[in-house]
Amino acid sequence: MASIDPDYAKNLQWILDHDIDNLGLDLTFSVETDVFGVMQEVELKPGGSNITVTEENKTEYAQLVTELIMTRAIQPQINSFLSGFHQYIPKSLIQMFDGYELELMLSGIPEIDISDWENHTEYNGYDRQSPVIQWFWEIVKDFSQENRVLLLQFTTGSSRVPFGGFAKFVGGGGPQHFTIAIVPYKEHTLPTASTCINMLKMPEYKSKTELHNRLMVALQCGNQGYAFA
Known part of the structure; x- marks a missing residue:
């Protein structure tokens, strides 16, 4: 998260590190995000726009916001990438390779024999x-x-x-x-x-x-x- 949006990551960490019940942050389980160039309100979970973020549930809020930014908000792009990736390496074969072997298959051999x-x-x-x-x-x-x-x-x-x-x-x-x-x-x-x-x-x-x-x-x-x- 910090590598994608350092400022947002810093704000989430501040929320996790401080008692927020009496700060008047007025946060709910919904956020505004860019959806194909248009800012839209997205609920982090069903009914999220009506659920206030509190000291008790702030960890869940941080996890859901991170999940949204890292996966849900870019799911179409992830799906397109996986579609192309699995044409090269079928999904059924992925578990046969470790990380280094996958790197070799995708990037080639670094040394020249x-x-x-x-x-x-x-x-x-x-x-x-x-x-x-x-x-x-x-x-x-x-x-x-x-x-x-x-x-x-x-x-x-x-x-x-x-x-x-x-x-x-x-x-x-x-x-x-x-x-x-x-x-x-x-x-x-x-x-x-x-x-x-x-x-x-x-x-x-x-x-x-x-x-x-x-x-x-x-x-x-x-x-x-x-x-x-």
Whole structure:
């Protein structure tokens, strides 16, 4: 409650901490609240507008006000959220997961496993033995975690790996592994990406140093709004 409406929470706490019978607060078990942009009086319980808040029942009042603000007043929004949430994770399966497992399913894996990434990468015009590909993975293995995240976001649009690892990546048309595709080499050409299909488009650079330098420039530009091709 305090994180949503600190002032209201403070007022409720003041009521709970003081004897209110002789203060003339004139409170009843009804409050004014915003209902889709219109202020309306809402009863906290049946007949609430005719029930005075007293020292004896003030704890119940505070509980009902909190319940209204935290749930009843936003029930349509909660219902919409749960409807979408249960399309992703059926209600019948929720109890199978603890909080950490649910976080992984919703937000993805925070650490990036390079071996998993490499093992679930496809190539278009290259293969695993291509010098540029070997240089690429050597560079990525030497990257800091921050740069790995930048590379992942640059190429897929996501800063996290989905639950289940790189095998579970999807694109605009469904399941789509990370792919490195060859493009014509021109001097000063940077790698580009098609995030909708998780594809890194990379020229056949002449050296590992050139690849590293061009890749870092692309990641820095991409992090500042670089237009992906």
